[in-house]
Amino acid sequence: MSQPDYKKEMEQFSYKQHLDYESPYRHVGKGYSRADATEKVTGQARYTYDLEFPGMLYAKCLHSPYARAKIVSIDKSKALALPGVKAVLCGEDTDIFVGLYMQDKYVFARGEARYQGEVVAAVAATTEEIAEKAITLIDVEYELLEPVYNLDQALKNETLVHPNIGEIAHTEGVFFPQADTNIASLNKSRRGDIDKGFEEADVVIENEFSLPAVAHVPLEVHNCIVQADPFSNKIKIWSSAQSPFALRQMMAASFGINESDIQVVIPYVGGGFGGKAGIHLEPLTALLSKASGGLPVKLKMSREEEFNYMPTRAGMRGRIKTGVKKDGKLTAMEIVYDWDSGAYADYGVNVGKTAVYGGLGPYDVPNAAITSNTIYTNKVFSTAYRGFGHLETLWTIERQMDVLSQKLGIDPYDFRMMNMLRPGSRTITGELVTESTGSPIDCLKAAAKEIGWTGRKTEEEREREWKTGKVSGKGFAMIQKAPAMPANTSSSVIMQMCGDGHVKMMMGGVDYGQGAVTAMAQIAAEELNVPIEMVECRRVIDTDTNPYDWNTVASKLTWMAGNATIRAARNMVKQMKKLAAAVLHSAPEFLGHKDGYIYSLHRPEQRIAYKDLALGYMFPDGSGIGGPLISHGVCMADGLTNLHPQTGQGHPAAAWTFGCHAVDIEVDIESGDIHVKKIASAFDIGQVINEKFVYGQVCGGIVQGIGSAILEGYKFSDENVLLNPSFTDNKIPTMKDMPDEIVPIYIENKQYNGPYGARGIAEHTMISVPSAIGNAVYDALGINFYRLPLTPENVMLGILSGEKDIR
Amino acid sequence: MAQKAENKACAMTTAHAESMERRVRLTCRVNGQFVVEDIDPTMLLLHFLRDRLKLFGTKEACGEGECGACTVIMNGRPVTSCLVLAIEAEGSEITTVEGLAKNGELSILQQEFIELDALQCGFCTPGMLMSARALLDRNPDPTDDDIKEAMSGNLCRCTGYRQIFDAVKKAAKREREELKRS
Known part of the structure; x- marks a missing residue:
C-alpha cells in the first residue's frame, strides 16, 4: 500500500481559530466575561492573603539551612520568653504525619531535616514582627550529614533519605516504594514484546533528555488562617488552596479526627498551577492555633519560602531507546523516567505513576515499556504542577521523535502522522482509541498548516541566514494528556431557585482563575434555557455547605462538574x-x-413562570403544591480502573485531550536569545464552553511553557542549597517574552460522555511548548539540545561548542 | 560536627514595626481624599495603604519590587509600594486600584480588562491596571514596544500577557477617541 500524501491532507484541512469561533449553542461556547471580573478590577476581591479576624495571631517558620542534618537540640526558651509570643512548636512537640499517598513527612522536621528549607520550628505571636523576632531567638543545634545530592547518587542507595522506606504506610497497589532504596515508587507499563520490537527495528536510537525543577509561582503565595478549638476536634480553615475536600480529608487523616469536624473555606485564590492542591501549611497552622488557646493563626509564605519551602515541579531525566523501521514505522519504545522528587513523596509519586500511561506520546507503538522511578533526594520536594509530568515526558518523547526523523531522513510531520494514534489503535495501557477519543492527527494538521510547514530548512538556507545574525526555525510537538485521577473520582453540584426565578448553584471545585464559576453558570443557563444573568455559581467554596468534589486539578473540572x-x-x-x-x-x-x-408545546400561551414554581406553586386560594426547587447532579468517572502493578494495563483516562504546538522562532546567534515569532496551537477539546476562557488558557499556558523552555530552573549549590530563591535569579516570563503572534485552534470532535462533547483544556496548553521550541531550535541551528532550559547562555555555549548534540 | 545555624527571618519581611515611640505625621491625598495619619517612619507605603487605610486592592507578592503586584501611582509615576516608605508619600497624590472607577462607573481601562479577559486569578490585576494607567497618563498613544516596556515589571502567571497587552492597547485607543470628542 502506498503511503498517503500527508502534506496534501494538511493543505485541505480546515479548522476553527479563536478569531472566527462561533458557537451553535445559546450560551455554551460564548465568550462571556467572568462573573467575578468587576471585583477583580476594582480591588474588591478578597483573597486569603487579605483576610483578618479578631484576635488573629501571626505565624512564622524557622527553616533548616542545611540539605541534610541531624537536629541535635532545639532551645525554644528565649523565643517563648518574648512578650507577645503565644506558641513555639517544633518536631518534638508533635508526631503528626502529613502525607498524600505516602506517610513520609512530619509536620515539622523530627530528628532530621531532609532539605534546605524544611520547617524545623514555628512561632505564633500577636504581631508579625514579634513572630519574626522570636524565630531568631530559637537555638537549633545541627549535626551535618552528607546529603543525597542527585539522581545518580540516590540510585546507588548508599545513603537513604528515608531509611525506613520499606515500612512507610502508602496507598497500596498504586504506589510501590522499594525497600532499602531511595525509590519512593516504581511504576511500570508494558505493551507487546519489547525485545521482539527491537529485533524488528532497522534503526535503534538511544538518548537522554532532562530538565530541572521549576517553581509554580502563583502570584498569591501559599497562605492560610486556621482556628483549632483546643477543647474539641473542630478545626476551621481559610486557605489559598485548590482542593477543599482533599484538604479536609487529609487534615482528618493527619489529626485522626472526623472529616465533619473540619470546615474549609476557600475565598478568592491567586493562582495555583497544582502547587496549591493537596495539603501544605494547614496542619502546622492548626497546631499553632491549638497551642495558642484556639485563636485564629495566619501563616503566609514569603516569596523566598515559596521557592525553597513549598514544593516544586520535579526535575526529571528520561532515558529513551527507540526502534524504528527504515520506512518510519515505530517498532519499540523503551523509556525509563527518573524523577528527582526531593525529600518527600507528596504528589510526586503520582506524577511518576502517571508517566507510565501518559508518557508515550500520542503514538501507536506496538511494543513499549515504560518504567518510572520517583526518587527521593535531599532537595525541596515536588508536587503536582500544570501538566502533571507531561511537559517532562513530552520533552523526552517529542524531542526523540524529532531526532529520529532527522536520522531517518523523514519529514518530522510525516513521521508523526505515520505513527499517530487513530481510531482502532490502542494506547500503552490497552485502551482502545475511537472517534470519541479525539484526534491528534487533526491537531497536527491544523497547527503545522498554520505555521506554513513545508519541511526542514536546508543547510544552504541556514548558512544564508547565519550571516544576518538571526536564524529562524520551525518545529512542532504533540500534546496528549488525560486527567491523573483516581478511578472513582467524582464531582457534584447543587442548585436552588430563588423566589424570583434566579438560580444559585454551588459546586465543590475552586475557581482559582480558570473561570469555572462562569463556565458552570453557562452550562446551567443552557439547560435551564434562561438568560445567563439568571444563574449564579457561588464563588466561595465552603465544605460545610458546598457539595463534594475530589480535587480541582487535572483539567477535569469542566468535564466532571460540567456533567454534574x-x-x-x-x-x-x-x-x-x-x-x-x-x-x-x-x-x-x-x-x-x-x-x-414552562409552557405547553401545543398551546404556548398556557404557561407558568419559573418564579411561580420556585418555592412551590400557590393556587389562588393560597394553598400550595410542590415545594422549594432544589436539585443536585453528580458525575463519577465511568469505566476507569487502577492499573495492573506489573503491566500497567487498565483504563486510566477519563478524557484524553490531544493537541499540537507549532512554533516559528528566531535565534539570535550573537546572544543565544530565542524569540517566538508565532505559535499555532491546536487542541481537540470536543466543544468550547467559554471561548474567552479557552483563549485565556491557551495564551497563559503557552507563556508558562516558554518559561520552562527558555528561562526557569532551580539551581543548587554543592551543598544542595537552593541558589536562586527569588524573582531576581529565578525569572519567569514577562510581557516582553510573549510570542508576537498566538493562533489558538479549536478542534471539536465530540467526546460522547463529555458535557456537549467537551474535554478538559488547561494543562495541555503548556506541556509541549518546550519540545516544540527545542525542535525549532534544531531547525534553526542544526543543533540538538537535550537539556532544558534553553537559556541564552546554554544556547550560546551550544553554538560556540561546535557540537551538533548538546547533552 | 555540631553547628549552630544563624537564624534569619524571611526575605519578604512583611512585618512592619509599628513602634509607639517614633511617630511622624503623614499628610497626603489618596484616591482624591486627604489623609492625615501618625505613622512609624519605617512603615512601607504598601502596608500603610493596606493596614491603615484598608485598601486591600494593592497586593503583595514578592516584597522586593520584582513583581509589580503592589504598584500604585504616586505623583503620576508608577511605584512598587513595597519599596517605598510611607513617609516618602508626604504631600503626594496617590492613586490605587480603588481610585480608578469614578462615580460608580468603571474606567475604560477596567472595562477593557473585563471585555478582553485580561485577568484570570486577579491577583496581579490591580498592579497591572496601575502600571497601565500610569503609562496612558504619560503617553496616550503608546507603541507596542512602549506597552511592553511599561508593563514588563508586572508579573502574571495566568494570562500569558496577551489579553493584558490587547486591553491596554484598546483602552488607549478608546481614551484618545474620548478625548477628541470632549
Missing part, C-alpha cells in the same frame, strides 16, 4: 415540568421550557 451541572439543571427542569403539568392539567412530556417559563 447538566444533570442538576435537567433535574430541576424535570421537577418544574412535573409541577407545572399538575397545574396546567397537562403532562411533563407535553411541556417545553424557555426564558423562565
